[in-house]
Amino acid sequence: MFRLFGIRGGVHPEEHKHPTASRPIETLPLPERLCVPLAQHIGAPAEAVVKIGQRVLRGQLIGSGQGRVSAPVHAPASGKVVAVDDLPAPHPSGLPVLSVVIEPDGAQDDADHPVPSDPLAMAPEAIADFVSRAGIVGLGGAAFPSAVKLNLGLSGGAHTLIINGGECEPYLTCDDRLMRERAEAVIDGVRIMRHASGAEVALIGIEDNKPSAIEAMRQAAAGDDAVQVVAVPTRYPMGSEKQMVQALTGREIPAGKLSAQLGVVLHNVGTAYAVHRALRQGRPLVSRIVTVGGGAVREPRNFEVPIGTPLKALFDACGGFAETPDRVLMGGPMMGQWMPSLEVPVVKGTSGVIALTAAEVRKHPVQPCIRCSRCVEACPVGLLPLEMASRIRKSDYDAAGKLGLTDCIACGSCSWVCPSNIPLVHFFNFAKGELVARRAAEERTSGLRELAEKRQVRLEKEARIKAEKAAQRKRERQARAEAKAAAEREAKKQAREEQKQEEEA
Amino acid sequence: MSAPRLEGRPPQAGPHTHAPRPRLGDMALVNIALLPAALWAVYLFGWPALNLLLVTLATALLAEAASLWLAGKPVRPHLSDGSALLTGLILALSLPPWAPWWIGVVGGLFAVVVGKQIFGGLGQNIFNPAMLGRTALLVSFPLEMTAWVTPRPLFTEHAPSFVEGLRITFVGLPDLDAVTSATLLDTAKTAVDQGGTIHGATGELFAGIHAFTGLTGGSMGETSALLLALGGLFLIWRGVIGWQVPAAVLGAVALLATVFHLIDPDRYLHAGHHLLSGALVLCAFFIATDPVTSPATRLGRILFGVGVGVLVWVIRTFGGYPDGNAFAILLMNALVPLIDHYVRPRIYGRDRRGAPLDTGKEGGR
């Protein structure tokens, strides 16, 4: 039996997984327009390499990655590029992001991508390169470029590859369905990644509320000692990177470090599937599986969705809304992001699109904190949410920072459990932003001070030069005047002498 | 169905769902858990006790409502959180049952206004309001606050009638000495102070079982350790309070009492006498567990509980007052910020001092 380690805190929200977990993945009909943001990942945005009016093939590069931490973007369908423009991002702010808009022509012609004959015989660096060119990023939500992580593992001497199949968020079942239906492909992807990261063993952690997925994955991995499927206890936030590493290895990722520095690299099951597709079928990351769920949706289900599909198309495909949603989220209800409109697109990190009714949201009036310390018990990180929140209320962000604000993973366990309905995570988000803004403002002020000082120095120098020049001129003038005076004197003297001579004569 | 209205609303951060709200909040459950003991007290001490209870509760609620109104806060939602009721109830249970009405009024006012609202209302106070009220009364009116009557259960021969009850509460006791008696701890203390031993004092009259069921003199709520303990266990079962604080308080008292009793049984009460006194049980389960005025971490709460237990025993044994609960609680309340500052959980990925863990890889599987 595999030895598991405990994680701290955590909560048990109602799962709500049943409606979508029991239905197979369906393919979404192509929407009229696909709107593909060029920044879907952590790191530098990609740069558009297509022109308006150009026809693109499915899988064709439309945005090339810039710099070391970045990822390219590919056309999710064949069709015509109709715009390259700033469009609302799938982000709470609804601020614009540069996007390529494609009108699919329905032909679905694939761009040609070569596939290696045997990825497992390739050099690890070459696999990482392939993964990078396929535009693969973490599909669990964080969207960190996967090749960067593989390389980090390789250079850091990783011994363990962890594949995260936790899927602890309520409602979401995309990973569950993926593992059930395409276990062979996922396991193949895991093998390739294990090879690419240089790890000895790959551990696939799956919460034990998904027995069918565990079973399917165990069968697919049977006979391979280097790939183990591990059932982990069902407890939110088990699927968070830090908690998964802790549960499987008993180690904690040191504050401010990456798991690779522990010799552990962590990827999502969806990423493993994307790797399989890229290296076996030559398909870059242009679609993903998305759970469409929530109490407001008439017929929730899982879809394989081209990147860039507007959220509205997803809900329409589920029969629309049975009830007016109170809010629409990207991701699960615990850590998902508030969506500003239904026009924003699905991106690579979109695991689910959820429309919640007011009854599901359970928003109650905020009451004073009674220091019941339920938030303390729930926090998987060991923070004191109530203390941090009371500091932030008083605008003392530095004090909140000293209490560990930056270690908060924003899992939401504390807010979820708070009997006084205090929006703790909102406080923390706000204060984290405030700390960043403050640092930026300080840097700016000191930068400006430097500029002003430089200018002062320059002005002084200019003044000095000017003064010197003026002095020089004065000297010259004087010299000239003297010379003139001398000449005059001379002339006078001569004149006087001449006069003398004349008089004498 | 219609599309959601999304644009133009300020975004909200997660989580976008919340734990189901229990029908009864924590405060309501604590009130309920105290009810049996309160009713038993009313039965034991008759109409005067009921009068005092009602006066105290009404004062606490009115004081809360008035303070909220003065502070410009919405009255009804705050009033219905049940915290003022709880303060009044705990205060009433720690008063002598036949005390005059103004004791309840002054105590209730002091507890709610000075003990809670002046600090800024619910959750802001440093000291337990009920204990602050009781202490103020004890210091100001020592005579009235120590007039312990022997129980005269309702509908028994010596019980005061309803009219007599009104007289007792609102006019005053005709003859204090005729009805009062000493509590167990009082007697023990007096006996020791006068150079005797506690054996005679704690003889038959105070057989432990009586204290446990409530058939002894004492403050209203101290009378039945059994009912109080059951209420406390109910709260632990419902997850309203942790077991840590009660265990720490009772454990600390039991340990100290046992050790000292073994050293000198003539001077120090047996642990059983301490544990079976309702006052301690009330304190351990209902007062020391007040979340607002106790530390935020489990370890902190254990320390807090041990501190309360030690102080209770010390004050009971060596102090000038027969019962030390209120002082012990207030003293430890004052230490809570200190405890919270030093007792913090270790943060994930950091050591106890807050420095990041090192990345030695050999520990990997």
Added chain:
Amino acid sequence: MYAAIIVLTVMGAGLGLGLGYAARVFRVEADPIVERIAAKLPGSQCGQCGYPGCAPAAEAIAKGEAAVTCCPPGGLVLAEQLAEIMGVELDRSAVRDADPGIAWVEESICIGCVKCLRVCPTDAIVGAPKMIHAVLPEACSGCTKCIDICPTEALRMRPIEVTLRTWRWHRPEGETRPEAAHV
């Protein structure tokens, strides 16, 4: 009686000596307060505080003549730092909340007169005679000096644009910024 007097005297003397010793040993060599303040001010001599430049402003703040909130380009962050140096309570409502913004050149009107170039305290404006000028946003302190001098009103202030990278969560709904708080 005597015992008590002696004990108290000895204790008092002991504590006094101890404190005196500690004050000597642990003394912090503090900068003169004016210098500490001057080191925090933007140094762009913009004069929006009503003093001829940052050094006189620092003196005025140190003397308590000017408020710690007097410097608009420094914003709330600076006000907090100054309040800490001065040990005063900060009245946050007095901080001009509206972000001063940064200057930009309306290119169709700029005549390339280089007047603005000369007044910019941080050299944020680039240009040459008879050429259209431009403002480097990172270097602009928002002092508005150039706005006042431009003969054609080609220079304007506009708020710093929020992007996905600089967007921040707002305070939770119903939570107002405390009017005055300890810093």
